Amino acid sequence: xxxxxxxxxxxVLKAAITVFAEQGVDAPMRTxxxxxxxxxxxxxxxxxxxxxxxxxxxxxEVDARTERAAALAAGHPPGEALALWLEGLVDxxxxxxxxxxxxHSGDPAYQSLPDYxxxxxxxxxxxxxxxxxxxxxxxxxxxxxxxxxxxxxxxxPASDGKPEEARRMMALLFDGLRYGAKAAR
Amino acid sequence: xxxxxxxxxxxVLKAAITVFAEQGVDAPMRTxxxxxxxxxxxxxxxxxxxxxxxxxxxxxEVDARTERAAALAAGHPPGEALALWLEGLVDxxxxxxxxxxxxHSGDPAYQSLPDYxxxxxxxxxxxxxxxxxxxxxxxxxxxxxxxxxxxxxxxxPASDGKPEEARRMMALLFDGLRYGAKAAR
DNA sequence: GCTTATACGGAACGATGTTCCGCTTAGCAA
DNA sequence: TTGCTAAGCGGAACATCGTTCCGTATAAGC
Numbered sequence: 001x002x003x004x005x006x007x008x009x010x011x012v013l014k015a016a017i018t019v020f021a022e023q024g025v026d027a028p029m030r031t032x033x034x035x036x037x038x039x040x041x042x043x044x045x046x047x048x049x050x051x052x053x054x055x056x057x058x059x060x061e062v063d064a065r066t067e068r069a070a071a072l073a074a075g076h077p078p079g080e081a082l083a084l085w086l087e088g089l090v091d092x093x094x095x096x097x098x099x100x101x102x103x104h105s106g107d108p109a110y111q112s113l114p115d116y117x118x119x120x121x122x123x124x125x126x127x128x129x130x131x132x133x134x135x136x137x138x139x140x141x142x143x144x145x146x147x148x149x150x151x152x153x154x155x156x157p158a159s160d161g162k163p164e165e166a167r168r169m170m171a172l173l174f175d176g177l178r179y180g181a182k183a184a185r
Numbered sequence: 186x187x188x189x190x191x192x193x194x195x196x197v198l199k200a201a202i203t204v205f206a207e208q209g210v211d212a213p214m215r216t217x218x219x220x221x222x223x224x225x226x227x228x229x230x231x232x233x234x235x236x237x238x239x240x241x242x243x244x245x246e247v248d249a250r251t252e253r254a255a256a257l258a259a260g261h262p263p264g265e266a267l268a269l270w271l272e273g274l275v276d277x278x279x280x281x282x283x284x285x286x287x288x289h290s291g292d293p294a295y296q297s298l299p300d301y302x303x304x305x306x307x308x309x310x311x312x313x314x315x316x317x318x319x320x321x322x323x324x325x326x327x328x329x330x331x332x333x334x335x336x337x338x339x340x341x342p343a344s345d346g347k348p349e350e351a352r353r354m355m356a357l358l359f360d361g362l363r364y365g366a367k368a369a370r
Numbered sequence: 371g372c373t374t375a376t377a378c379g380g381a382a383c384g385a386t387g388t389t390c391c392g393c394t395t396a397g398c399a400a
Numbered sequence: 401t402t403g404c405t406a407a408g409c410g411g412a413a414c415a416t417c418g419t420t421c422c423g424t425a426t427a428a429g430c
Binding site for chain 2: 104142143146147149150153154156165168169172173174175176177178179180
C-alpha cells in the first residue's frame with residue numbers, strides 16, 4: 001500500500017470519528033471528506049459502503065469490550081463483574097452516537113455490523129453470565145445473545161443526551177436476571 | 186373543508202399506511218403521493234412536517250392502546266393485565282414498521298411524536314402498575330415513563346421480522362419488575 | 371352561470387449519496 | 401537525477417429525495 005494512501009486512510013478514519021460523534025453516522029460524506037482534507041472519491045475507494053467505514057471505527061471499541069470482560073471477571077465477584085460490564089456497554093453505545101441506530105436500522109447495508117458486534121460480544125458476555133449463574137447471583141440459562149440484544153437496544157436512546165435514563169433501564173433489565181436466582185442453588 | 190380536500194386527505198392517509206408498512210417511515214414522499222394519486226404539494230399542505238403524517242396515523246393506534254389498558258384492568262388480575270398490555274404494546278411496535286425508529290430517531294422534527302405517544306401511554310401504564318404493585322405482584326414505585334421507554338425500545342427491533350425475540354426480551358424486563366416484589370407486602 | 375377563495379399538481383431548487391475519469395504523484399529502476 | 405508507470409486522488413457529474421412555490425383548476429355559494 002502506498003504511503004499517501006495509508007496517510008489518507010488514517011485521516012479519513014480520524015475525521016469520521018469526529019464527525020460521527022458530532023452529527024451521527026448519517027453525516028454527509030462531503031463533510032467527512034472535507035474534515036479529512038480529501039475528496040469523496042478517496043473515501044469511497046477505501047470504504048465502498050458506508051457501513052464499512054462505521055465497522056472499521058467500531059471494531060476496535062468492540063474488541064476492547066471483549067477484552068474488558070476477561071479483566072473484570074478476574075478482578076471482581078461474578079455478579080459485580082457482569083453488572084460493570086453491562087454498564088460499560090451502555091456507556092459505549094451512548095458515547096458512540098449513531099452506533100445504536102446503525103445496529104438496529106434494519107437496512108441490509110448494515111447487516112454485517114450487528115453480525116460482527118454480536119459475534120464478538122456474545123461469547124464475552126456468555127462467560128460473565130456463566131460465572132454469575134454458577135455463583136447463584138442470577139438465574140441460570142440466560143441466553144447471552146438475547147440479553148445482549150436487549151442491552152444494546154436499551155442503551156441506544158442515550159444518544160438523546162440522557163445516559164442516566166439508559167443506565168436506569170439497564171438496571172431494570174438486570175433485576176430481571178436476578179429474579180429466580182435462588183432456584184439455581 | 187372542501188369535499189375534494191377531505192377526499193385527498195383520506196387517500197393520503199390510506200396510501201401512507203400502506204407505503205409505510207412496506208418501506209418504513211422514510212419512504213419517499215413521491216411514492217406516497219403516487220400511491221394516493223395526488224401531487225406532493227397536496228401532502229405537504231395537509232402535513233407540513235413528515236412527522237405530522239406519521240403522528241396522524243399512529244394517534245388512533247395509541248388511543249386504542251390507552252383504552253385497552255382499562256379493559257384489561259377490568260377483566261384480568263393486576264399482574265396479568267400488566268403483562269398482557271405490555272405484550273400488546275410489543276406487537277403494536279413490531280407491526281407498525283417504522284414507529285420504533287421514528288420514536289428514537291432523536292431528530293428534533295420527530296420530537297412531537299414521542300411526546301404524544303408517551304403522554305398518552307404513560308398514564309395508562311401507570312394505572313396498571315399501581316394495581317399490580319398494590320397486589321404485591323411487582324415491586325412498588327416503578328416509574329411508568331421509564332418502563333415505557335424501555336418497552337418501546339425493546340420492541341423496536343422486531344421490525345427485523347422477529348417479534349419472538351422482542352417478546353422474549355420483554356419477558357426478561359418484566360421479570361425485573363417482579364424482583365423484590367415481596368418487599369411491598 | 372358567475373365569482374372567488376380554496377386546493378391542486380408538479381416543476382424547480384437545494385442537499386446528499388454515489389460513480390467515474392482525467393490528472394497527480396509515489397515508488398522504483400537505470 | 402531522471403523517467404516510467406501504475407496506484408491513488410479530487411471533485412465534477414449524475415441520480416434521488418425533501419421541500420417550496422405558483423399558475424391552474426374547481427368546489428361552493430349566490
